[in-house]
Amino acid sequence: MRTAYRVETVRSAEAELIARLPEDALMRRAAAGLAAVCAELLGRVYGSRVVLLVGAGANGGDALYAGAALARRGAGVHAVPLAPGRTHPAGLAALIRAGGRVAEDPFAVLASADLVVDGITGIGGRGGLRPDAIPVARAARGSNAVIVAVDLPSGVEADSGEVLGEALRADVTVTFGVHKPALLIDPARALAGTVRLVDIGLEPVLPSVPELESPQHHDVAALLPEPSGESDKYRRGVVGVVAGSARYPGAALLAVAGALRGGAGAVRYVGHAAEAVVARFPETLVHAGPPAKAGRVQAWAVGPGLGEDRDAVREVLASGVPVLVDADGLRLLDAGDVTRRTAPTLLTPHAGEAAALLGVAREEVESARLAAVRELAARYGATVLLKGSTTLIAEPDGRIPVRVDPMGTPWLATAGSGDVLSGLAGSLLAAGLSPYDAATAAAYLHGLAARIAAAEGVPITSSEVARALPAAWHDVRAVG
Ligand SMILES: NC(=O)C1=CN([C@@H]2O[C@H](COP(=O)(O)OP(=O)(O)OC[C@H]3O[C@@H](n4cnc5c(N)ncnc54)[C@H](OP(=O)(O)O)[C@@H]3O)[C@@H](O)[C@H]2O)[C@@H](O)CC1
Ligand SMILES: Nc1ncnc2c1ncn2[C@@H]1O[C@H](COP(=O)(O)OP(=O)(O)O)[C@@H](O)[C@H]1O
Numbered sequence: 417m418r419t420a421y422r423v424e425t426v427r428s429a430e431a432e433l434i435a436r437l438p439e440d441a442l443m444r445r446a447a448a449g450l451a452a453v454c455a456e457l458l459g460r461v462y463g464s465r466v467v468l469l470v471g472a473g474a475n476g477g478d479a480l481y482a483g484a485a486l487a488r489r490g491a492g493v494h495a496v497p498l499a500p501g502r503t504h505p506a507g508l509a510a511l512i513r514a515g516g517r518v519a520e521d522p523f524a525v526l527a528s529a530d531l532v533v534d535g536i537t538g539i540g541g542r543g544g545l546r547p548d549a550i551p552v553a554r555a556a557r558g559s560n561a562v563i564v565a566v567d568l569p570s571g572v573e574a575d576s577g578e579v580l581g582e583a584l585r586a587d588v589t590v591t592f593g594v595h596k597p598a599l600l601i602d603p604a605r606a607l608a609g610t611v612r613l614v615d616i617g618l619e620p621v622l623p624s625v626p627e628l629e630s631p632q633h634h635d636v637a638a639l640l641p642e643p644s645g646e647s648d649k650y651r652r653g654v655v656g657v658v659a660g661s662a663r664y665p666g667a668a669l670l671a672v673a674g675a676l677r678g679g680a681g682a683v684r685y686v687g688h689a690a691e692a693v694v695a696r697f698p699e700t701l702v703h704a705g706p707p708a709k710a711g712r713v714q715a716w717a718v719g720p721g722l723g724e725d726r727d728a729v730r731e732v733l734a735s736g737v738p739v740l741v742d743a744d745g746l747r748l749l750d751a752g753d754v755t756r757r758t759a760p761t762l763l764t765p766h767a768g769e770a771a772a773l774l775g776v777a778r779e780e781v782e783s784a785r786l787a788a789v790r791e792l793a794a795r796y797g798a799t800v801l802l803k804g805s806t807t808l809i810a811e812p813d814g815r816i817p818v819r820v821d822p823m824g825t826p827w828l829a830t831a832g833s834g835d836v837l838s839g840l841a842g843s844l845l846a847a848g849l850s851p852y853d854a855a856t857a858a859a860y861l862h863g864l865a866a867r868i869a870a871a872e873g874v875p876i877t878s879s880e881v882a883r884a885l886p887a888a889w890h891d892v893r894a895v896g
């Protein structure tokens with residue numbers, strides 16, 4: 417798992433290390449790593465033009481020390497202090513000793529820069545760029561220079577990924593010790609560019625439980641169910657899919673398509689589209705409903721394209737097996753029916769559905785996704801997978817790390833792809849995964865399938881995402 421830690425945790429780990437090391441040792445490590453990445457990006461350091469945007473804190477100090485290292489290798493380095501009088505004194509002295517200078521005209525040096533180091537704010541920044549930093553940041557972005565953010569793009573909220581105002585979009589972010597939540601969660605993530613992690617010796621002093629974790633191929637491979645010699649279709653799990661309506665018959669087909677490729681031994685479809693489902697997928701068991709009369713299942717997925725069938729949602733939530741609720745199911749559910757459950761529940765809203773469940777505006781969810789997913793999970797006592805540009809998965813117990821899906825791709829923003837995801841995650845639930853793991857594996861496979869389907873750079877449909885799921889399993893298994 418890739419992990420991310422909150423500022424408070426990073427600071428106490430840093431303090432522990434600083435107590436054992438000579439003064440400035442940590443900052444020098446950070447700056448050396450930063451300078452190495454800048455040199456790599458410049459290709460030829462000698463004769464290159466580098467501008468340092470320097471804030472009042474240690475983030476500016478990192479930029480100054482890295483600038484000094486580049487100046488020693490022959491770069492022309494100019495510092496632009498944004499809080500004159502509060503510039504890191506030792507860093508500034510090091511830069512001057514190495515032949516760097518303080519810019520007389522920031523806009524002139526920015527106009528001809530090859531590389532800009534953004535050291536305005538790091539983990540100490542709050543509330544977006546301040547007014548005096550904004551014209552300089554805009555000039556940097558408007559130049560042809562490569563922009564390298566120090567630790568974080570300046571102007572983002574490190575712990576939440578929120579952007580409360582303006583921030584400076586980077587091409588590359590060099591982060592120290594460990595990822596911060598803002599590097600994994602939109603909207604901040606989108607401003608970080610490529611993230612490079614520099615080891616400053618922090619890992620051994622960090623707590624074992626991070627704020628966020630983001631799975632990789634081998635983590636997902638370890639979660640996927642595998643049939644054994646004793647397996648039969650019932651032991652592998654039967655997933656019940658309650659989806660589709662006269663108005664949205666396609667949702668039933670897409671949810672079943674996802675469910676058939678999720679590892680359960682059988683898919684039992686319940687609803688109005690039974691005929692269309694068997695015609696397209698003859699391996700499906702079908703029933704007209706209601707769900708309670710449809711036969712045994714090990715998990716239910718209810719909601720995609722369901723229309724107004726509130727009774728079906730209520731009936732499924734009254735069952736004693738794991739239940740996934742998506743789409744119309746989220747609109748129709750009664751909160752008490754969820755909080756009363758003893759078997760696990762997985763809710764899979766997009767930002768609009770999450771906003772309705774929380775009683776807030778959609779923008780509020782989109783700008784503060786981490787807070788929204790945690791709040792939903794706590795309030796409903798359920799695992800919540802919040803879909804969108806960054807998909808997040810939270811458990812009701814707030815001490816458990818929120819998982820961030822790294823595989824999402826904007827190609828998934830196509831009608832019906834959420835239906836495929838519900839079927840797939842429901843199937844993994846039926847196969848015995850916990851809602852937390854089923855959601856994690858489903859989001860990952862779903863994103864990877866979309867990437868595979870869109871490999872040629874052509875638009876994809878949700879049916880194609882479902883068809884690429886076996887290739888995604890194969891890919892994950894092959895590496896994991
Ligand atoms: N600790 C360590 O050992 C190591 C730390 N390291 C580095 O230190 C960084 C953290 O340094 P930090 O704590 O000094 O905070 P930092 O991010 O520089 O910014 C705070 C300053 O900015 C100001 N400011 C705040 N908001 C602002 C805004 N919106 N717009 C403009 N200004 C704003 C605020 O000023 P004030 O509010 O007082 O006016 C304050 O002075 C960390 O990210 C990493 O790069 C590495 O070297 C590894 C070792
Ligand atoms: N910009 C984006 N980047 C990455 N993934 C996205 C983006 N927009 C949507 N998605 C993904 O696409 C899927 C859409 O699901 P949903 O909103 O339920 O749509 P639908 O109801 O049409 O099926 C989700 O898996 C979501 O995470």
Ligand SMILES: [K+]
Pocket residue numbers: 475534535536537538565566567568569570
């Ligand atoms: K920065």
